[in-house]
Amino acid sequence: MAKELIRLENISKSFGKTLVLDDLNLSIHENSFVTLLGPSGCGKTTILRIIGGFEKPDTGRVIFDGKDITDLPPNERQLNTVFQKYALFTHMDIADNIAFGLKIRKKDKSYIKDKIHYALKLVGLEGFEHRKPTSLSGGQQQRIAIARAIVNEPKVLLLDEPLGALDLKLRQEMQYELIRMKHELGITFIYVTHDQEEALTMSDHIVVMNQGYIQQEGSPEDIYNEPENAFVADFIGDSNIIDAVMVRDRVVRILDTDWDCVDTGFGEMKPVDAVIRPEDVELVSPGSGTMDGEVTHIIFKGVHYEMEVTANGFEWLVQSTVMHPVGEKVGIHVDPFNIQIMNKPASEDEEAIQIDV
Amino acid sequence: MFNSRKASAGLSSPYVAWMTIFIIVPLLMVFYFGLTDAGGAFTFANVASIASPEHLKSLLLALELSFISTVICFLIAYPLALILAHSRISSQGLIITIFILPMWMNFLLRTMAWMTLLEGTGVINTILSFLHLPTQHIINTPAAIVLGMVYNFLPFMILPLYNAVSRIDPAVIEAARDLGAGRFQTLWKITLPLSAGGIISGVTMVFIPALTTFAISTLLGGSKVLLIGNVIESYFMLSYDVHLGSGLSLVLMVFIIINMVVSAVSDAKEQTD
Numbered sequence: 001m002a003k004e005l006i007r008l009e010n011i012s013k014s015f016g017k018t019l020v021l022d023d024l025n026l027s028i029h030e031n032s033f034v035t036l037l038g039p040s041g042c043g044k045t046t047i048l049r050i051i052g053g054f055e056k057p058d059t060g061r062v063i064f065d066g067k068d069i070t071d072l073p074p075n076e077r078q079l080n081t082v083f084q085k086y087a088l089f090t091h092m093d094i095a096d097n098i099a100f101g102l103k104i105r106k107k108d109k110s111y112i113k114d115k116i117h118y119a120l121k122l123v124g125l126e127g128f129e130h131r132k133p134t135s136l137s138g139g140q141q142q143r144i145a146i147a148r149a150i151v152n153e154p155k156v157l158l159l160d161e162p163l164g165a166l167d168l169k170l171r172q173e174m175q176y177e178l179i180r181m182k183h184e185l186g187i188t189f190i191y192v193t194h195d196q197e198e199a200l201t202m203s204d205h206i207v208v209m210n211q212g213y214i215q216q217e218g219s220p221e222d223i224y225n226e227p228e229n230a231f232v233a234d235f236i237g238d239s240n241i242i243d244a245v246m247v248r249d250r251v252v253r254i255l256d257t258d259w260d261c262v263d264t265g266f267g268e269m270k271p272v273d274a275v276i277r278p279e280d281v282e283l284v285s286p287g288s289g290t291m292d293g294e295v296t297h298i299i300f301k302g303v304h305y306e307m308e309v310t311a312n313g314f315e316w317l318v319q320s321t322v323m324h325p326v327g328e329k330v331g332i333h334v335d336p337f338n339i340q341i342m343n344k345p346a347s348e349d350e351e352a353i354q355i356d357v
Numbered sequence: 358m359f360n361s362r363k364a365s366a367g368l369s370s371p372y373v374a375w376m377t378i379f380i381i382v383p384l385l386m387v388f389y390f391g392l393t394d395a396g397g398a399f400t401f402a403n404v405a406s407i408a409s410p411e412h413l414k415s416l417l418l419a420l421e422l423s424f425i426s427t428v429i430c431f432l433i434a435y436p437l438a439l440i441l442a443h444s445r446i447s448s449q450g451l452i453i454t455i456f457i458l459p460m461w462m463n464f465l466l467r468t469m470a471w472m473t474l475l476e477g478t479g480v481i482n483t484i485l486s487f488l489h490l491p492t493q494h495i496i497n498t499p500a501a502i503v504l505g506m507v508y509n510f511l512p513f514m515i516l517p518l519y520n521a522v523s524r525i526d527p528a529v530i531e532a533a534r535d536l537g538a539g540r541f542q543t544l545w546k547i548t549l550p551l552s553a554g555g556i557i558s559g560v561t562m563v564f565i566p567a568l569t570t571f572a573i574s575t576l577l578g579g580s581k582v583l584l585i586g587n588v589i590e591s592y593f594m595l596s597y598d599v600h601l602g603s604g605l606s607l608v609l610m611v612f613i614i615i616n617m618v619v620s621a622v623s624d625a626k627e628q629t630d
Binding site for chain 2: 052053054073074075080081083084085087088089090091100101104105145148149152
C-alpha cells in the first residue's frame, strides 16, 4: 500500500448550531484518486475545505506528510484546489491566470513560459494564452482552472464538484480527461461529488458520506457490490431494499419466502435488510423462480428496459435487456451471491434518506 | 395597429421635455454667457480669467481639498466594504443603511450641525475644556472643509465600493489564497482590480461634488477659505457678473468631462472583458 499522505484525526466542525462533521477520521494515500461521495449537506465539501485550509476544524488535526497543518493558511499548504465554478481571474488573460501562483513564488520568466505551455498542452487548450476567461466555454474554463492549479506542482489536487456545471456529454468526456491527467501527473486527487456514476468511473477509493459520518470506504467495486448499509446501497445505483429476516446462515426470508444466500453470522431469526440490485433480478417463466409476480410498469432506458414487477406486495425494480410487457406473469430468480444482507441501521444517523440523483 | 415606436416616443416625451427645459437649455445658457461679454460679443476672456492668481488659487485649493477628501473617503469606505462583503453576518444591509442614514437629512442642516460642533465655543471645545484639554481651532480652516466634505460625501463612496466588492465571488479570493497569495497580495492583485469599476464611480461621486461645492466651504470655511465654487457663487450672487461666473463654470466642466470619460472608458473595458 502506498504511503499515507493526509490524515484527518477526530475532525469536528459546526456551522452555528449545525453539526457538519462529527469526530471524523480519514486517511488518504499518496498517488490515489479518492472521491468523497454523498448527498448535499453530508459534509464532503467541508472536509475538502478543511484540507485546503479555508475552514478550521473545531476539534481535531489535519496531518499532511507527517506534519500538523491544522493552523496553516491556504497559501502555505502544498496543495491546490479546483473550484466548482472555476473561479478564474476575469481581469487577467489565460496566461496570467495560469502564471498567478508561479509569479507569487517568483519563478523566472522562462520557467513560467514553459509551465504555461506544458499546462495548456496537458488540458488540450494550446494557443489560448491571450484569451480572456469569459470568452471561454464552461468546459474550457474548468480546464484552465485545472491548468492554473497543477502548474504549481502540488502534491495533492483538491477538486470540488468540478464537473457539476457542465452538461452530461462534456462531463463524461472530462471524467476520462481527469483520469488521464491524474496518471500523467502522478499526484493525489481528492474529488468531491454527489454523482455516484462519476465516483465509480474515476476513483481508486470512494468515501461514502452522509450527515457528517463516513458510511463506507473502499474501492468502487467494494462499494457497489458489498454496500455495508442501506444508505450506501440506495445511494450507489438503484437497489431493491427489502425488510427481511435471517432465518439461519445462508437462508433469508424475504416477503414470506425463503431464499438461498451466501451470508453467514447474522444469527437466527434476526431482522435484516436484504439488498438486491435491479440488474441482478432475473425474470424467468412463472413457477420456475423463487417467487411469481406480474409486470406493472416498463420504461425503455436505451441499454436496458426498466420494469416494475409486483410480487407478494413488493414492487421489484428490475433491469433487463429482455422486454416483458405490462401484465405478463413472470417468475423472479436471484442468484444467492447477488443477495446482499445487511444489519438494520443502529442509529438514526445511519438511516437511509431519500435522495434524488 | 399598435405602433411601438410611436408609443415609446409618446411615453418618453415628458422626460425629453424635462431634459430639455432643466438640463440642456440651462447648459446652453451657461455656454452662451460664458463665451460672451456684457455686450453679447464672443469672447474667451471669461474662461481665460481662470489664469488670474486669485481664481487659480481657489481652483487649486478646491482641487487639493476635494482630492484629500476623496482619498480619506476611499480609505474609510474600502476597508468597510471589504469587512462587510466578506463577513458572514446577515445584517450587512443594516450596517450600510446606518452609514447612509445621514443622507436622508438635509445636507445644509447636517453641515450647520458641524458648525455648532466645531465653533470656538462649540460642543467639541466645550468638552475639551471640560476635560482640561487644550481647545482646538478647527472652524474656518481647510481642515474643517475637508471634514465637512468627507462627512457629506462618504455615503457616495461606500455604496459603489460595497456593491463592487460584494459582487466578487468569494471563490476567486480563495483561489488566489490557494495559489499562494498572502492576504495583502490577494487584495492588491485580485480584489482591487476586480472592484476597479466601483472605485472609479465612488471617486467620481465624491470628487466632483466636493470640487464644485460652495455650501460646505461657506458654512465651515467662513469667508476665510475660498474655493472655486465660492468664487463662482459670488460672481452670480454678489456682483451679478453672469458672464464671468459662467466662464469659470465651463472650466470646472472640463474636470467633470475628464472624469466622465475615464469612467466611461473603464466601463467599456469591463464590458469587453
